[in-house]
Amino acid sequence: MDLSRRNLLLSVAAATALPKVAMADIPIEITWDDLIPPGVPYSEIISEGVMDERNDIWQPVFDSNATKLNPTLDGAYIKMPGFIIPIDISTSGVTSFVLVPYVGACLHVPPPPPNQLVFVTTQTPWPSDNLWDAVWVTGLMQHELQSTEVAETGYTLRADDMEVYVW
Numbered sequence: 001m002d003l004s005r006r007n008l009l010l011s012v013a014a015a016t017a018l019p020k021v022a023m024a025d026i027p028i029e030i031t032w033d034d035l036i037p038p039g040v041p042y043s044e045i046i047s048e049g050v051m052d053e054r055n056d057i058w059q060p061v062f063d064s065n066a067t068k069l070n071p072t073l074d075g076a077y078i079k080m081p082g083f084i085i086p087i088d089i090s091t092s093g094v095t096s097f098v099l100v101p102y103v104g105a106c107l108h109v110p111p112p113p114p115n116q117l118v119f120v121t122t123q124t125p126w127p128s129d130n131l132w133d134a135v136w137v138t139g140l141m142q143h144e145l146q147s148t149e150v151a152e153t154g155y156t157l158r159a160d161d162m163e164v165y166v167w
Contacts, residue, residue: 027079027138032101034080035115035155037070049110059110066113069143069154078157079138081165082118084131085150093125098150099137099157111151119148122159134165 049060082099085106089095099118100106111117120137139159146153 025077027077030073030078030080032080032082032116035070035073035118037068037115040065040068060113062113066115067145067152067154069115071143073141073155074143076141077139078141079136080118081134081136083134084126086128086131087119087148087150089128090125091128093127094131095123095125096121097126098148098153099135103132106150114145114152114154117151117153118155118157119144119146119153120157120159122162124159124162126162130164134167136161136163136165138162 052059080099082101083103083105084094085098085100086094087096087098097120098106099120101112101116105112106117118137118141120139122139126135137157137159138161139157142156142158143154144156146156
């Protein structure tokens with residue numbers, strides 16, 4: 001009888017844990033506004049800038065709000081849309097990139113603030129012939145301020161899945 005009670009308890013424990021495991025695979029769909037912490041208006045992130053005449057680029061000057069990150073997203077499994085600015089690209093595709101909120105961000109205009117940029121790595125390369133398409137990226141997000149070739153980023157994302165964003 002002791003053995004069957006043990007099996008019953010183990011079965012109940014496994015059954016209660018199962019929904020938590022299944023729910024962990026369902027990403028939270030977020031937007032770019034969600035990257036800014038609650039209570040920080042976007043208008044307070046961007047300030048003046050200076051022209052780097054030597055390199056012919058505009059260097060924005062951000063205040064401290066630009067590096068404030070949403071604490072609920074650190075360690076969250078998310079899905080978000082954006083555009084790809086490639087960092088590591090080969091004939092098989094892109095394996096690391098900066099996810100940006102709009103086409104041309106970081107390339108033709110001053111970059112958005114760090115809390116509006118996500119550095120993404122993926123094991124499965126994204127085809128290099130689809131670089132202008134908006135994409136959905138799903139994966140584990142972390143807080144990590146870092147400098148890339150194109151801009152300062154506030155978040156990192158290890159992508160498990162990517163697909164073309166359909167309007």
